[in-house]
Amino acid sequence: MEQHATGRAGRIDRIIREHLAPVELTIHDDSARHAHHVHVRDNGVQAGESHYNVLIVSPAFEGVGRVQRSRLVHDLLAGEFAGGMHALSLVLRTPAQPARMATA
Numbered sequence: 128m129e130q131h132a133t134g135r136a137g138r139i140d141r142i143i144r145e146h147l148a149p150v151e152l153t154i155h156d157d158s159a160r161h162a163h164h165v166h167v168r169d170n171g172v173q174a175g176e177s178h179y180n181v182l183i184v185s186p187a188f189e190g191v192g193r194v195q196r197s198r199l200v201h202d203l204l205a206g207e208f209a210g211g212m213h214a215l216s217l218v219l220r221t222p223a224q225p226a227r228m229a230t231a
Contacts, residue, residue: 135176135207142203143183150222151184157216177213188221 136154157178188196196219
């Protein structure tokens with residue numbers, strides 16, 4: 128489990144832990160791989176803290192469909208999207224489901 132004290136990753140960590148009480152949470156800042164994207168070059172958006180891969184394993188997802196899980200997390204992180212986060216890749220599982228996150 129990664130710990131994030133500051134910055135956007137830290138805020139994501141705190142929001143997810145507060146609202147979903149995950150048994151597993153991994154947040155990977157993948158922004159460096161996307162620094163060449165048009166939104167970064169043409170809009171002056173900072174290349175850092177814009178793209179994340181997040182794995183959340185939480186009992187809060189029990190009985191909740193895949194799309195609803197994603198909407199829930201996006202709603203929780205709406206402020207981060209409004210503040211410049213551009214992309215969020217999610218793996219959302221219950222404790223009974225395998226928890227794998229692609230790290231290509």
